[in-house]
Amino acid sequence: MEMNKIFYKSSTNMSELNDKSVDLIITSPPYFNIKDYSKNGYQDKIHSDKNKMDLGAINDYKNYIKALLKVWVECERVLKPNGKLCINIPLMPMLKKDLNTHYNRHIFDLQSDIQNSILKHTKLFLLDLYIWNRTNSTKKLMFGSYPYPRNFYTQNTTEFIVIFVKDGKPVPVSNEIKEKSKLTQEEWLSYTKQIWDIAIPNKSDIAFGKHSAIMPREIPYRLIKLYSFVDDVILDPFCGSGTTLSVAKELSRKYIGYELYENYKSLINEKLNTIF
Numbered sequence: 644m645e646m647n648k649i650f651y652k653s654s655t656n657m658s659e660l661n662d663k664s665v666d667l668i669i670t671s672p673p674y675f676n677i678k679d680y681s682k683n684g685y686q687d688k689i690h691s692d693k694n695k696m697d698l699g700a701i702n703d704y705k706n707y708i709k710a711l712l713k714v715w716v717e718c719e720r721v722l723k724p725n726g727k728l729c730i731n732i733p734l735m736p737m738l739k740k741d742l743n744t745h746y747n748r749h750i751f752d753l754q755s756d757i758q759n760s761i762l763k764h765t766k767l768f769l770l771d772l773y774i775w776n777r778t779n780s781t782k783k784l785m786f787g788s789y790p791y792p793r794n795f796y797t798q799n800t801t802e803f804i805v806i807f808v809k810d811g812k813p814v815p816v817s818n819e820i821k822e823k824s825k826l827t828q829e830e831w832l833s834y835t836k837q838i839w840d841i842a843i844p845n846k847s848d849i850a851f852g853k854h855s856a857i858m859p860r861e862i863p864y865r866l867i868k869l870y871s872f873v874d875d876v877i878l879d880p881f882c883g884s885g886t887t888l889s890v891a892k893e894l895s896r897k898y899i900g901y902e903l904y905e906n907y908k909s910l911i912n913e914k915l916n917t918i919f
Contacts, residue, residue, distance in 0.1 A: 644659070644660060644661050644664055645659070645899075646876065646897040646898070646899065647892070647897055647898055647899075648899055648900075649882065649885075649888070649899075649900040649901070649902060649908070649911060650899075650900070650901050650902075651901075651902055651903070651904075651905045651908065652696075652901065652903070653696040653901070653903060654714050654717065654880035654881065654901035655696070655698075655710070655713040655714055655717065656713075656717065657717045657720075657721060657880065657901065660721045660878070660899065661721070662720055662721065663721070663722065663723045663724065664721055664723070664876065665721045665722055665723065665726060665876045665877075665878045665899070666722075666723055666726050666871050666872075666875035666876050666877065667726060667727050667729070667866070667867065667870050667871040667875060667876075667877050667878070667896075668718050668721075668722065668726070668727070668728045668729065668877075668878045668879070668880065669729045669731075669862075669863045669866050669867070669877065669878075669879055669887045670729070670730060670731070670878075670879045670880050670881045670882075670887070671730070671731040671732070671858055671881060671883070672698065672699075672711055672714070672730065672732070672753075672757070672881055673697065673698050673699025673700075673881060674699055674733065674735065674753075675699065675701070675704060675707045675735060675751060675753065694903050694904065696903055697903055698710045698711060698714075704751060708756050708757065708760050709760075711757060711760070712760050712761070712764055714880050714881075715728070715757075715760070715761050715764075715765060715767075716764070716765060717880070718878075718880065719765045719766065719767055719809060721878065722809040723809070723811075723813075723814065724809055724810065724811020724812060724813070724814075725808065725809060725810075725811050725812060725813035725814075726808070726809045727770065727806055727807065727808050727809075727866075727870045728761075728767060728806070728807040728808075728809075729804060729805070729806050729807075729866045729870070730757065730804070730805050730807075731775070731802060731803070731804050731858060731862060732753045732754040732757055732802065732803050732804075732805065733753060733754075733799075733802040733803070734750050734751070734752055734753065734754070734799060734801075734802075735750060735751035735752075735753055736748055736749075736750045736785065736796070736799055737749050737750070737751060747794060748785075748796070754803040754805055757805075758805055761807060766809070766810060767807040767808065767809055768807065768808050768809075768810060769805070769806075769807060770806040770807060770808040771805075771806040772803060772804070772805050772806065772837070773803070773804040773805075773806070773837055773838070773839055774801050774802075774803060774804075774837060774838045774839065775801060775802045775803070775804055775839050775841055775862065776800065776801055776838055776839065776840045776841070777800050777801065777802065777841070777842070777843050778840050778841065778842045779842045779843055779845075780798065780799075780800040780843065784798060785797070785798065785799065804839070804862065804866070806870075816872050820872050820873050820874065821872070823872075823873040823895070824868075824871075824872040824873045826868055826869075830868060834865045834868065834869055835869075839861075839862070839865070841859050841861045841862060842859065843859065844857040844858075844859050844860075857883070857884055857886065858883065858884075858886045858887065859886075860886050860889070860890050863886060863887040863890040863891070864890050864893075864894070867890060867891060867894050867896060868894065871896055873894070873895045873896065874895065874896065874897065875896050875897070876896070876897045876898070876899065877891040877896045877897065877898050877899070878898075878899045878900070879898075879899075879900045879901070880900075880901045881901065881902070882900030882901060882902045882911065883902065883907065884907060884910050884911065884914065885900065885902075885907070885910065885911030885912075885914040885915060886914065887900070888900045888911065888914070888915060889914040889915050889917065889918055892915060892918045893918045
């Protein structure tokens with residue numbers, strides 16, 4: 644099985660990967676029908692023809708959750724025993740102009756629905772749940788009935804990072820690898836707090852304006868430090884601009900990625916090439 648490789652195809656079938664070959668999976672799935680991944684980060688220019696395998700373009704929410712399950716089943720297959728699947732997922736408040744089914748707005752709770760889908764249809768177990776507090780959120784204010792009661796809306800400044808584990812004992816590693824991988828006391832105390840205060844990526848990220856959903860490098864950095872050893876294999880089945888892969892390389896892990904749109908190839912390579 645090839646390491647340090649990106650496959651430009653759908654991750655609903657990761658036939659290139661052997662069973663029980665991956666130590667850690669970190670990803671953020673395409674958001675349901677809200678971002679067009681065939682467009683740039685500003686969503687004002689088309690860079691690719693829309694791919695028919697683009698799960699984020701599915702219009703029916705139940706079908707979207709079912710389609711994602713194909714990826715999670717593949718993730719279960721390729722994970723080693725005791726391997727972790729870490730998924731960054733937001734809430735999706737729908738404006739009444741987009742979903743006018745009743746008097747108030749509706750929120751698609753991706754975290755809950757994806758979690759229920761995984762726990763019902765795989766043998767993965769729920770290990771932990773982190774809350775990402777976006778410290779510099781640029782989301783537009785949801786006015787609701789402002790400035791009067793009774794229908795105020797939250798500002799939606801958090802996302803979830805849900806951790807699943809594949810049952811089984813971990814493969815032993817050498818003392819040398821353990822020492823290379825250990826966390827400092829400060830890292831342990833900070834990373835195991837359930838709320839993570841992390842800023843949304845800005846123009847300092849080379850993917851800014853080029854990709855519509857950039858993951859902050861601090862998220863995969865913490866997850867890789869927490870859940871993997873040096874030389875472990877890290878997979879991102881929706882690798883986007885390549886943040887998880889570049890952080891894996893930075894932390895001396897092997898990496899594998901899947902990305903549907905080849906337009907992002909140069910961007911992913913640019914991120915990887917900044918790590919020596």
